[in-house]
Amino acid sequence: MRAMGDLTKDEVGEFNISFHQIKSGMKISVLDASNYFKGLLLLIRKDLEVTQPEIELMKRVGKTLGFEKEFCENAIRDILENTYIVDTPPEFSTKELATKFIKDGLCVAFSDNLFHPNEEQWLISTAEKNGLDLQSFHQEQEKAANRRGLPDRLEVDDLIVEPC
Numbered sequence: 001m002r003a004m005g006d007l008t009k010d011e012v013g014e015f016n017i018s019f020h021q022i023k024s025g026m027k028i029s030v031l032d033a034s035n036y037f038k039g040l041l042l043l044i045r046k047d048l049e050v051t052q053p054e055i056e057l058m059k060r061v062g063k064t065l066g067f068e069k070e071f072c073e074n075a076i077r078d079i080l081e082n083t084y085i086v087d088t089p090p091e092f093s094t095k096e097l098a099t100k101f102i103k104d105g106l107c108v109a110f111s112d113n114l115f116h117p118n119e120e121q122w123l124i125s126t127a128e129k130n131g132l133d134l135q136s137f138h139q140e141q142e143k144a145a146n147r148r149g150l151p152d153r154l155e156v157d158d159l160i161v162e163p164c
Contacts, residue, residue: 036097
């Protein structure tokens with residue numbers, strides 16, 4: 001067993017990076033976290049198909065936001081048939097958070113290499129509801145369309161959910 005002071009140079013670097021990420025994240029409420037996850041769930045059902053890349057991204061988002069693994073898996077599995085979830089675009093507490101949601105929404109929507117018109121309309125409605133500029137939306141849409149594969153990082157990775 002090593003003493004606490006016996007960290008390797010790589011381990012110290014990893015700790016510093018992790019500590020910096022924790023310190024510099026954007027703090028959000030539980031309500032905003034719930035709206036973020038729910039909004040992306042509603043997005044993935046817009047084309048009436050939930051693909052494997054969408055499932056992978058949604059699990060990452062749910063884990064990052066602190067939701068239980070089983071809850072996320074059930075919500076993803078049941079989203080196409082769930083008639084109890086209100087299908088309205090989410091409203092966030094800040095434009096910055098709404099922008100992060102739109103960027104992640106575009107990543108999720110393009111993850112199956114198809115951008116369904118219903119997905120586009122959902123994200124535009126969300127942008128409008130949160131007072132975001134549609135020109136910026138279309139610029140982000142263009143970036144997402146040109147991306148290949150699943151992203152290493154999502155905007156949600158920079159969020160810290162504040163306990164109640």
